[in-house]
Amino acid sequence: MKTPICSFDARMGVLCPKCDARLRSGQLSKTDVDVSIKLTKAAEKSSEIAKLSLTKAVQVDGDYVLVVEPGSLAPMRRDNTLQKSLQTVLGGKVWLTEADTTEKRELEDLFFPIRVANVNTVWLPDGSKLTKVVIPGKKTDRFPHDTEMITRILKETREMELMVEFEKQ
Template sequence: MKIPLDYICVKSGLLCNRCQSMIDRGEVESFEVEVMKILLDLEETQFKELKDTTYHKAFKLNNLLILIVTSGPSMTYQKWIKVAKILQDKLGVKVRILEKSNNIKSTASQLLTPARVLGVNTVWLPDGTVQYVVRVSKYEKKFLPADETSLEAALSKIHSIPVRIRVE
């Protein structure tokens, strides 16, 4: 698995100057080192398919951990579900693994599953900024994996642009 930190630093837990400076600058959060270590262990033991996968970022919000990855050709959705389940057991939080995408609708669909996304609206605010509104059916609100504010914060962090969830 391709990760932003050095393999040796993650495996040993002792960070070199470069890796420590990445954490100090906020490019990598300190909890991500543990996540990367578990993923590298899984690559060695159970999931050889993780070798061609790229780890981009992890976000932790309340009781939800969101991993942004790019899958290799042999990594299937079912295998990602198993990896998420193992991470959930080891870390004690809900885990969602998302494919990296610049499309907000694609990311929202992956994050909000099993609830369906009806659409994504672009709202142009008077000050010239843009905000996105992800629409979800009121009948599927109960299927959301977390509360709306956490999911809004997650989508906003992932895309670095304000995102709101509207239940209609």
């Protein structure tokens, strides 16, 4: 398993001087460190978690946003037990997304398995930017995501102002 801290540190649960300096300078967050240690421990018992290449972990309210290496998310999605075991290990809802991704891809990752029909950028009269995502169909009780939470995640991780619209009202 790859994490934002050295694998030695993640196994031992302490930071080496190099990683400690990165934490103090803000290159690493406390969440990066905590999640790396917890998941590395869990990876000893889970071959699925062991395959993870974590680049960053962000906590938004009680939820965890795990940012993985570009291209590594699609193969992980085939196993739908992975997300559940990550949630058990971390004790909160887990959202998966990739590093260095586009706005559209990130929206697709956060809304997964729901399909995203359209992503548009809207410029408001005051010059600020609004990203509008359109979800096919209408919102039913079975819709799996809290769209408020997705909006908050994007605001905190990307400073994106998101508006979610369903095709049918």
